[in-house]
Amino acid sequence: MPEDFVSGVRAIVGEKNVLSDAREAEPYFTDWRRQYRAAALCVARPGNTAEVASLVRLCVAADVAIVPQGGNTGLCGGSVPTGTRREIVLSLSRLNRIRSLDPLNDTISVEAGCVLADVQRAAAQADRLFALSLAAEGSCQIGGNLSTNAGGVNVLRYGNAREQVLGLEAVLPDGRVWDGMRALRKDNTGYDLKQLFIGAEGTLGIITAAVLRLHPRPSAAATAWVALDEPQRAVDLLAHLRHACGERLSAFELLSRSCVDAVLAHRRELRDPDPARAAWYVLVQLDDFGTHSQLEDLLQGAIGEACERRIASGAVMAKNESEAKALWSIRESVPEAQFANVKHDISVAISKVPELIERAAAALAASFPGAPIYCFGHVGDGNLHFNVGDASLLARRAEVGRIVYAAVAALGGSISAEHGLGQLKREEITRHKDPLELELMRALKRALDPRGLMNPGKVI
Numbered sequence: 001m002p003e004d005f006v007s008g009v010r011a012i013v014g015e016k017n018v019l020s021d022a023r024e025a026e027p028y029f030t031d032w033r034r035q036y037r038a039a040a041l042c043v044a045r046p047g048n049t050a051e052v053a054s055l056v057r058l059c060v061a062a063d064v065a066i067v068p069q070g071g072n073t074g075l076c077g078g079s080v081p082t083g084t085r086r087e088i089v090l091s092l093s094r095l096n097r098i099r100s101l102d103p104l105n106d107t108i109s110v111e112a113g114c115v116l117a118d119v120q121r122a123a124a125q126a127d128r129l130f131a132l133s134l135a136a137e138g139s140c141q142i143g144g145n146l147s148t149n150a151g152g153v154n155v156l157r158y159g160n161a162r163e164q165v166l167g168l169e170a171v172l173p174d175g176r177v178w179d180g181m182r183a184l185r186k187d188n189t190g191y192d193l194k195q196l197f198i199g200a201e202g203t204l205g206i207i208t209a210a211v212l213r214l215h216p217r218p219s220a221a222a223t224a225w226v227a228l229d230e231p232q233r234a235v236d237l238l239a240h241l242r243h244a245c246g247e248r249l250s251a252f253e254l255l256s257r258s259c260v261d262a263v264l265a266h267r268r269e270l271r272d273p274d275p276a277r278a279a280w281y282v283l284v285q286l287d288d289f290g291t292h293s294q295l296e297d298l299l300q301g302a303i304g305e306a307c308e309r310r311i312a313s314g315a316v317m318a319k320n321e322s323e324a325k326a327l328w329s330i331r332e333s334v335p336e337a338q339f340a341n342v343k344h345d346i347s348v349a350i351s352k353v354p355e356l357i358e359r360a361a362a363a364l365a366a367s368f369p370g371a372p373i374y375c376f377g378h379v380g381d382g383n384l385h386f387n388v389g390d391a392s393l394l395a396r397r398a399e400v401g402r403i404v405y406a407a408v409a410a411l412g413g414s415i416s417a418e419h420g421l422g423q424l425k426r427e428e429i430t431r432h433k434d435p436l437e438l439e440l441m442r443a444l445k446r447a448l449d450p451r452g453l454m455n456p457g458k459v460i
């Protein structure tokens with residue numbers, strides 16, 4: 001049977017687009033963090049929506065489950081098989097065409113396998129901005145970004161992935177194609193079905209294309225690295241800069257000194273922007289349409305005032321693009337610089353971020369004295385990556401998680417701010433989400449995927 005089935009897959013996508021050899025398929029079977037690994041019958045790489053639909057129908061007939069996979073940069077084990085039943089990995093990477101760009105409607109229509117950086121580039125060539133931006137943008141794909149409702153560094157100004165979408169095309173779990181590729185900003189004709197697939201992590205269907213929102217492309221940017229004594233000052237600085245700079249504030253990223261030390265040990269070519277070693281930093285960026293010097297003056301003035309008011313203890317302004325890139329390299333290297341430890345992607349109201357850090361750190365110090373904490377993230381969205389210890393603590397991941405999540409729950413927060421649930425938090429979420437919400441989620445899953453073939457073992 002498996003051989004017959006794989007022959008059927010070959011007949012749909014062509015011999016060279018099926019990987020069944022263990023060595024070739026291995027990268028598709030292991031997640032980015034190398035925490036999850038399981039084999040599937042094969043990896044299928046369809047080239048268009050019709051082939052995706054045919055594959056789904058073949059899987060339905062053979063009762064084989066489907067794991068959609070984009071760039072495989074997800075951090076919750078959602079994009080790899082579970083190994084608990086017969087599955088295929090369905091890689092979207094060949095659906096990588098930009099279908100069209102409408103400069104007057106400020107929209108771009110792309111296939112799901114387009115790499116995020118390629119969509120940003122296509123928008124820039126038309127003098128537009130596609131606002132989603134994250135450190136994995138060189139390899140993550142739009143389909144994966146939408147399926148995880150990715151956040152990243154520009155949420156503060158432009159919103160998360162969900163907010164970039166006007167229309168969607170998806171292959172349903174029974175193989176039918178839903179064409180919702182509408183480029184409308186207003187469409188109140190009943191339930192907004194596209195939102196079901198966004199953030200569903202491939203459990204309700206396969207996203208094959210999307211109509212995305214574009215924005216005017218700012219012509220100037222100003223970047224600063226600001227030193228702070230404690231997290232409360234980051235929240236104060238955010239309020240101050242929003243008041244002083246308004247909508248121009250597009251990124252506001254927090255880093256603990258431990259994160260900077262980890263990056264400098266990992267990437268020795270990077271320079272320490274603050275040899276005086278403050279306890280905390282924020283990386284701030286303004287974007288606007290004037291000249292660079294106007295924007296720089298605005299940011300410098302606002303940060304100067306923050307220093308006078310003792311909100312900030314010092315700052316370094318990037319003098320040119322390459323200095324700004326060097327500062328961003330520090331921020332973007334944090335995930336790989338503390339690769340193996342216990343990770344949490346959590347959110348609370350922005351005003352509660354300092355209390356969250358304080359509560360979680362105090363509780364951890366009591367149970368795991370001396371375990372280092374790497375705290376960084378999109379503090380402008382109330383979203384922290386709160387990572388603990390080293391590889392030796394991974395075996396006690398659940399205990400560490402309980403402590404951090406208790407602090408999150410006490411402050412009315414979320415145990416997954418932007419990475420999703422995948423396999424990693426599938427159990428944990430049942431302890432945090434309202435039973436009624438879980439019941440509604442299960443009802444939706446049953447309605448769309450009664451046979452449970454779409455990405456089983458993930459989310460719910």
Ligand SMILES: Cc1cc2nc3c(=O)[nH]c(=O)nc-3n(C[C@H](O)[C@H](O)[C@H](O)COP(=O)(O)OP(=O)(O)OC[C@H]3O[C@@H](n4cnc5c(N)ncnc54)[C@H](O)[C@@H]3O)c2cc1C
Nearest residue numbers: 070071072073074078141143144145147150151152202207
């Ligand atoms: C260095 C690094 C930095 C990161 N920074 C951020 C960040 O700042 N913000 C953030 O939100 N995330 C971040 N991530 C996480 C990750 O990049 C995002 O979750 C991203 O959106 C995943 O895209 P992908 O194409 O790699 O998806 P994958 O990992 O391939 O898949 C993710 C999930 O989506 C499903 N899926 C993929 N494609 C489709 C499709 N076409 N249809 C249906 N389901 C699909 C998969 O089954 C899986 O459940 C980071 C990851 C790394 C490695």
